[in-house]
Amino acid sequence: MDKRHSPQHREHTHIGEIEKIANDIRQDIIKMLVEAGSGHSAGPLGMADVFTALYFAVLNHNPQKPNWDERDRVVLSNGHIAPVLYTTLAHSGYFSREEALGTLRKLNSRLQGHPHVGTTPGVENSSGPLGQGLSQAVGMALAARMDGKKHWIYCLMSDGEHDEGQIWEAVMFAGKNRLFQITGIIDRNNIQIDGMTEDVMPLEPLREKYESFNWHVIDVDGHNIQEIIDACSEAKAIYEKPVMIIAHTIPGKGVGWMEFDYRWHGNPPGTLEVPGDPAKKDQAKSALDELRSLRGKITGEHE
Amino acid sequence: MSSVKLNPKLFDPEVEAIPTRDGYGEGLVALGEKDPNVVVLTGDLSASTRANKFEEKFPERFIEVGVAEQNMMGIAAGLALSGKIPFVSSYAVFVPGRCWDQLRVSVCYSKANVKVAGAHSGISVGPDGATHQALEDIASVRVLPNIVVEVPCDSIEAKKTTIAIGEHRGPAYFRFGREKTPVITSEDTPFKIGKAEVFRDGMDVTIIACGPLVYQSLVAAKELEKDGISAEVINNHTIKPIDKLTIASGAKKTGAVVTVEEHQINGGLGGAVAEVLAENFPAPMERIGMTDTFGESGAPEELLEKYGMSVKKIKEAARTVVKRKR
Numbered sequence: 001m002d003k004r005h006s007p008q009h010r011e012h013t014h015i016g017e018i019e020k021i022a023n024d025i026r027q028d029i030i031k032m033l034v035e036a037g038s039g040h041s042a043g044p045l046g047m048a049d050v051f052t053a054l055y056f057a058v059l060n061h062n063p064q065k066p067n068w069d070e071r072d073r074v075v076l077s078n079g080h081i082a083p084v085l086y087t088t089l090a091h092s093g094y095f096s097r098e099e100a101l102g103t104l105r106k107l108n109s110r111l112q113g114h115p116h117v118g119t120t121p122g123v124e125n126s127s128g129p130l131g132q133g134l135s136q137a138v139g140m141a142l143a144a145r146m147d148g149k150k151h152w153i154y155c156l157m158s159d160g161e162h163d164e165g166q167i168w169e170a171v172m173f174a175g176k177n178r179l180f181q182i183t184g185i186i187d188r189n190n191i192q193i194d195g196m197t198e199d200v201m202p203l204e205p206l207r208e209k210y211e212s213f214n215w216h217v218i219d220v221d222g223h224n225i226q227e228i229i230d231a232c233s234e235a236k237a238i239y240e241k242p243v244m245i246i247a248h249t250i251p252g253k254g255v256g257w258m259e260f261d262y263r264w265h266g267n268p269p270g271t272l273e274v275p276g277d278p279a280k281k282d283q284a285k286s287a288l289d290e291l292r293s294l295r296g297k298i299t300g301e302h303e
Numbered sequence: 304m305s306s307v308k309l310n311p312k313l314f315d316p317e318v319e320a321i322p323t324r325d326g327y328g329e330g331l332v333a334l335g336e337k338d339p340n341v342v343v344l345t346g347d348l349s350a351s352t353r354a355n356k357f358e359e360k361f362p363e364r365f366i367e368v369g370v371a372e373q374n375m376m377g378i379a380a381g382l383a384l385s386g387k388i389p390f391v392s393s394y395a396v397f398v399p400g401r402c403w404d405q406l407r408v409s410v411c412y413s414k415a416n417v418k419v420a421g422a423h424s425g426i427s428v429g430p431d432g433a434t435h436q437a438l439e440d441i442a443s444v445r446v447l448p449n450i451v452v453e454v455p456c457d458s459i460e461a462k463k464t465t466i467a468i469g470e471h472r473g474p475a476y477f478r479f480g481r482e483k484t485p486v487i488t489s490e491d492t493p494f495k496i497g498k499a500e501v502f503r504d505g506m507d508v509t510i511i512a513c514g515p516l517v518y519q520s521l522v523a524a525k526e527l528e529k530d531g532i533s534a535e536v537i538n539n540h541t542i543k544p545i546d547k548l549t550i551a552s553g554a555k556k557t558g559a560v561v562t563v564e565e566h567q568i569n570g571g572l573g574g575a576v577a578e579v580l581a582e583n584f585p586a587p588m589e590r591i592g593m594t595d596t597f598g599e600s601g602a603p604e605e606l607l608e609k610y611g612m613s614v615k616k617i618k619e620a621a622r623t624v625v626k627r628k629r
Contacts, residue, residue: 117413126413129404135374139381169374
């Protein structure tokens with residue numbers, strides 16, 4: 001099935017529509033985190049636009065047939081942003097929104113705190129311990145190449161996990177072997193648990209690092225849906241190298257008092273008193289109110 | 304002897320000796336001919352793991368990863384999640400030694416159909432010294448859910464193991480030795496994952512061994528006859544899932560157990576058998592193997608002697624444990 005004919009693509013051609021879905025996904029992330037009582041906030045909110053663009057405009061996939069052989073794969077390497085993956089999968093139709101909002105991190109749930117392949121429809125790999133995703137994407141790309149298959153493998157990674165040596169082993173291997181069916185996307189949000197990435201362990205010059213390993217690199221505004229889609233299209237036209245899209249994002253995007261504050265990396269709304277932020281009991285409502293008012297400002301092309 | 308058909312020349316002074324890793328190379332080629340999904344990876348150790356036998360026949364299904372075991376294990380997981388049957392070939396000190404978390408999360412937790420072959424295991428690696436002597440791999444892998452752990456005793460069993468593991472669906476780990484070791488079994492010796500085989504019948508003590516030291520155990524049992532001790536020898540090639548029935552039956556029959564392995568007795572075969580006995584049929588037990596120390600450089604035979612894994616030590620352990628029965 002060519003992606004231009006996929007149902008997702010036909011329905012949501014218009015950027016304004018995708019932006020609205022991304023906003024709905026952000027609201028659901030807040031709701032599911034509040035219900036779960038633990039989990040990461042900043043990363044999932046920051047990656048909502050990338051995930052929505054992927055699942056509603058880029059991927060060739062079929063939520064009714066999650067194991068369809070020709071599907072594009074999404075390997076999530078930084079498993080702690082599972083809430084945005086689960087919410088996007090639910091909005092795409094892999095399972096219900098009720099399941100997404102009500103069962104994350106609960107006993108006997110299919111939505112584990114970190115993704116588990118085989119348990120959740122649409123989840124392609126197990127992750128959580130950082131740095132393991134790109135190697136698996138490489139294995140999937142090698143298998144596709146051996147079998148002459150044309151599907152694409154998207155590997156979503158965090159910036160902080162680039163501290164792990166395994167990633168650079170995989171970067172070197174993919175560059176050497178010109179695994180063009182891999183498109184990586186780095187969530188370049190500049191924060192990790194202990195502070196700013198450039199303080200904890202500097203990654204810059206990140207673009208040049210990848211280029212020197214024989215990758216093609218595209219920088220995008222990670223909150224500009226059109227730019228994300230365009231970068232993924234460009235990546236499909238590059239046949240001599242793997243492609244890394246560095247998506248510059250704002251952690252906590254959409255909730256002003258969470259944005260760019262590493263203290264919201266690992267905590268859900270309602271669990272942390274931060275001076276200047278709403279009181280704990282008001283945080284969920286404040287976040288949702290802000291997102292709802294943002295949604296009102298998004299205009300679809302045909303409205 | 305038992306009804307199991309072993310190498311008829313087993314006790315000849317000129318018994319043929321072949322490294323177990325040779326059986327791995329042959330098994331890979333046999334599998335490769337049968338199943339186009341079998342692929343082999345190595346981390347810069349193609350010849351010494353015998354993965355090169357596969358590489359020569361099926362270059363398009365052979366993947367050189369370089370000295371990067373974490374990446375190699377992850378790539379194998381990705382291949383398996385795409386329907387391939389990858390064999391990860393390196394030294395046991397590196398796989399699982401350098402990539403246990405990748406084995407845990409990318410492979411075992413994901414139930415990825417990855418096969419991990421740890422070559423140059425045990426102290427008999429010899430002159431390379433302690434850094435290269437894998438003596439902890441059985442313990443560190445058998446604790447992981449979803450994975451099978453095998454220790455073949457000779458080259459023929461290593462080939463059978465490789466083929467059986469290729470046909471088994473799910474993660475598996477198996478280890479080989481570097482040195483030429485006696486051919487114990489024959490093509491007719493039964494082999495099944497999860498089934499320990501009684502290689503010699505006996506009434507006074509049960510020697511449970513794995514790997515090439517099954518040979519020393521059989522020699523010890525033969526010599527113990529002269530002392531009036533009738534020793535049963537069990538080849539316990541599957542460490543996990545362990546054959547509780549055969550182990551408990553042996554203990555029930557003889558009332559005394561000796562385990563023999565080229566590995567730390569804590570957590571290795573000795574640990575695994577102790578768990579089975581404690582839960583099913585408690586019996587006096589002696590454990591032959593590494594006793595919580597690292598090895599050192601030396602000739603393989605010298606090391607087995609110094610660290611207490613010789614025929615002499617197995618006999619001593621048998622006599623000791625028989626006395627403890629009374």
